[in-house]
Each structure stands twice: as structure tokens, then as C-alpha cells.
Amino acid sequence: MFIPSTLYHRSCRSNCRLWLPDTFAVLCWNVHKNNEEQSFIAYLEKEVKRKKIDLLLFQEAVFKDKKAFSLPHFSYDAAANLEVNKKFYGVLTASTIQSNYANAYLSEGQEAFIGPHKSMLLSIYEFKDHSKLLVLNIHAINFRENNRYSQELERFFDFIALYKGPLIIAGDFNAWNKIRFEKLHENAHKLKLKVVSFPQNSPVKSFWGNALDFIFYKGLTLIESSVEKAEKHSDHNPLFACFKRSK
Secondary structure (H helix, E strand, O other): OOOOOEEEEOOOOOOOEOOOEEEEEEEEEEEEOOOOHHHHHHHHHHHHHHHHHOEEEEEEEEEOOOOOHHHHHEEEEEEEEEEEEEEEEEEEEEOEEEEOOOEEEOOOOOOOOOOOOOOEEEEEEEEEEOOOEEEEEEEEOOOOOHHHHHHHHHHHOOOOOOOOOOEEEEEOOOOOOOOHHHHHHHHHHOOOOOEHHHHHHHHOOOOOOOOOOEEEEOOOEEEEEOOOOOOOOOOOOOOOEEEEEOO
């Protein structure tokens, strides 16, 4: 149960686009295992059309091996951290473009020492000129001491330390206290990442006044950002960001 039989999952659509447009939109959301509910799918389909979203980064997603994504024209890659009754749970990145490469990773530590690991997905997408966008979808460890949190965070960020192109690191970072928050932003600063800011009083999921969900980026220009209210679909609200590739 705590080590899934299959860590990496993938489902490709033949009708996906060949490359990522230079201006593209991202939705990052801890979906609280609700992404197969019909009301959730209907809401997501509406938002994808309204916001012209190209990349969906889900945490706490549920998926089945080789089952297609719920929206047409979207392929997905996923990293499972839990398996129950032949269903897998973890992080999932869906896109209107098939990834060129993807790999799944588990945290070294477990939740509360004997619980599940957390998962991370690294995926790469291609622009028309064959340059690459790297995307890290992260659900950070939660119910562990601050030292373990810091170790896991550094390990995940080390995956992209030498990458020189445009990139996005997003997800539920569980940065719910000052030490975690500072460690997260310290790692982001080392890699010269920018953080997507949102309008004042945006309903970003927080705990003890500390935001949990973030989108970091580099080599891109932020055009627009917002947080959409969707309480009836999850205990987190989705983060939206539109980027343009810097040349």
C-alpha cells in the first residue's frame, strides 16, 4: 500500500498538440482526490476553456493505470505515492502536449515515519524551436520534523540545479511554519527562481497564516495570475498563471 506497485504512470492522446506555445497557461491544484468526480470534471473543463490552460499540475490526484485523462486532448504523466484497491494517488501533470520525457520520484522519508512517502514528477515539454520547458510537480512531506522537510526539499530542488532553460516548480509545499517557509524560499533563491504573486486577499490555501501552494519559475515572463475559488471541489483553491517564454 505505502509503496505503489507502479510508481510512474502515463497516458498519451494521439490528438495532442506537437509543441507548447510560446504563451501558455498553468493551473496548479491540490485536488483532494476529487478529480474523477463528475462535478469536478465539469468545472475543470469550463476553466480550461475559459483560461486556455495548457498544463494542469495536480497534487493528491487519483488515477488508474493506463486510463486516459478525463478531458479530451490532454495527455498526462503521474507519480504515485499510494495505491488502494487498484487506484493510485499522487501528483499528476496533464497537458495538451505530450511530454518529451518524464520521471517519477518518491521522498526518502515517510509521513509520520510509518506512513506513505510523498511523490514528485519531473517532466519536459518542447517548444516549436525544440527548446525545452522543465516542470516539477511537487507534493512536499507534511507530518514530519522540520529537518526532514528541509532534507527532502533540498533533494527535490537538486534535480534541477544544473538545468539552464525555462522551468516551473509548483505544487503543495506544506510550508506551514516559519522554518519551512524560509527554507523553501532559500532554496528558490539559490536557483534564482521567481515566485508567482497573486492579488491581495487571494484565497490561497494557508495554515497558521502561511501559504501552502506556490508556483516558482525561471526563464519565463509572468503575464497574469489569479486564484480561483473552488471550495466545493477541494480543500485547496487552484492557482492560475499565464507565462510567456523569455527569448
